[in-house]
Amino acid sequence: MHPRASEQFDPRATPYLDTASYGLPPASTIEVLEDALRTWQRGTADWIRDWDPAGDRCRPLAAQLLGSRPEEVALLPAVSVGVGVALSMLSPGDEILIPDDEFASVLLPALVAAERGGLRVRRVPFAALADSIHIDTALVMTSHVRSNDGGVQDLGVLAARAHDVGAKVLVDATHSAGILPIDASDLGLDVVLAAAYKHLLCPRGVALMSVASDLTSSLAPWAASWRSAGEPYDHYYGGDLSVLAATAARFDVSLAWHAWIGAEKSLEFLCSVPMAERTGWCVGLADHLAARLGLTPTGSSILAIPLVRPERARAALKEVGITTSGRGPRIRASFHLYNDMSEANLIAEVIQPFVDSRDSHQLGVRTP
Template identity: 30%
Template sequence: MNRDQARALDAADPLAPLRSQFVLPDGVIYLDGNSLGALPRATPAAIADAAERQWGDRLIRSWNEGWIDAPQRLGAAIAPLIGAGQSEVIVGDSTSANLFKLLVAALRIDPARRAIVSETGNFPTDLHIAEGAIGCVDGATLNAVPRGALLDALGDDTAVLMLTHVHYKTGERFDMAALTAAAHAAGALVLWDLSHSTGAVAVDLTGAGADLAVGCTYKYLNGGPGAPAFLYVAERWQDRLASPLSGWMGHAEPFAFADAYRPAPGMTRWLAGTPPILAMTALESGLSLWHDLDRDALWAKSAALFDILAAAGKAHDLTCITPSDPATRGSHISFRHPDAYAITQALIGRGVIGDFRDPDVLRLGLTPLYLSHEDVWRAGEILGEVTATGSWRDPRFAQRLAVT
């Protein structure tokens, strides 16, 4: 592909107008939206209104003017992006906290099933949280095995299979329906981490028969750094599972101020503390961009952007470790190189912001909402120049300081 061909694709791109809805610095090609999404232009004004008018003028009255319903309202906005019902998703806390809630709840269902099965090399916090969860339930264990051994690891003692749908490093995507069916055949639940899936690839929790899921909102949903996460529980499980973090916002009558805890019906029982309204305001602004969006066009554009960078990497002998089939990957591309860290820093020095993952992976995010084909073509050209000239060998790029 050449620049003119890339520009022709942009001219025909139905998503191209969305680019103007984001703040994108001049001279920067941002390929790290899979780690932190770009700032929507409407978000600063939304936050200012929440702070100055809602908090400043309306004060505590704002709780009755939209604040108290934010977790449910934002959950309903996320639901279509993950193939869930509007009453099956709620927003609050972090991905890690939500993962802990669901794991402990799953471990408590059946005393004969006290094992969590997961993948070695999963996103570290998922395994760390699982280690903490098993410490809260007598007899619980964590069995982390290589990807190819997951099916054999499912047994009569398995309570829940916990997997990340799209791998944070390689971009590999599990067959959600097949793994869910296998877990159910073994009598286990499935908990999916959708942090690298939501807004990046098509997800159908209902169609796959999934039980539980969590996900972050600061990547492809552009909710802002540390934005509140979401939590999904299939309707058939909502009355049988209870959160181990029994905070007042999850109480059936939080303002009755009763000593004893009684869980709220439905998804509200998964709330714990007071909702972070300013952060939720930023997230709601990001989610507004998804209204009436042609998601099929989005997934197709992601595949096209991938092909541009994959061709550039191949032309310069970089080893791509991300699957070539769009149905088996997420929306980022990863290259393996012994000096991937230095190459990443050299690219940043040229205005191409990607990121590095130990020990040897250069990871480049493809966010179709605001990336153009020309952006990605130019990034591939710069990647080729950096690797061909060896400019990454500059000693400055080898110093491991801050990594984006």
């Protein structure tokens, strides 16, 4: 494992190569969660002092990971919630451009908005997204890294094309945040979302949304609550919309306390490892596996492996205790700082006899 990870993770007997399904928590995350659970059990916690502010302390960490500013970060429970809010920037007749097999938490809110709000959705292949932007496109939505095969969208090219025609850009960075650099401010990405329970190593129930400052007032805070107020602990009843935060905190959804307490420690751990080291380590392991199997590297930490005799291949992986995911004729392996070269070599040895070399092109693995 990466030297910094060895302080936070125990050595594993068998490889866990499935961070794309859920990430493993650092020891510091488990410690604060155990403490918080105990004070909950005893009734000794003061939620305003001990629990709720953990979310606000996650904002600067999230900004560092997404390449934005703390005041641009909203605290959400799931990606789809943020997509729904982001779609409020559009007007009837506007066109949304989206990859044809985009993840459901991004695609379905767009389809709902099309049905209920009179928007148009145009679907094109992931690889053709930037070239498909045209003058009528109001919003381009895409995963940065696709969950099914690890394919990477070039956000620089995408943002430049979108800006040429005045279109906005929404990126789902769930499978890139923490692993690949994301420069939301520099690239002018209008909305960046990430579910944090995978590569960001957080508990489920934590998702991050960065909204460019100039867009904040154009989005409808549909999930507004006492938690979206500028002074959340001052206002619970009555009042009007003037109480809402002036920053992206107006999109906050009341926090699942324990999840956010853990999230702070997970994000702190990730930020303690320089970005270039995170990318080099995690993508390096996926690239190494691709090279050993004669597959095209994806440029992300995820690799989909095409198989002949997939059931036999899965049984062989199970026998040596390697955890991966993926259904049908492909498996998906994903790497993090707690993995290392010996694990990449072990899966390469086990899976090599089953690789379908006629299908080295990365297609989709149907798995979340």
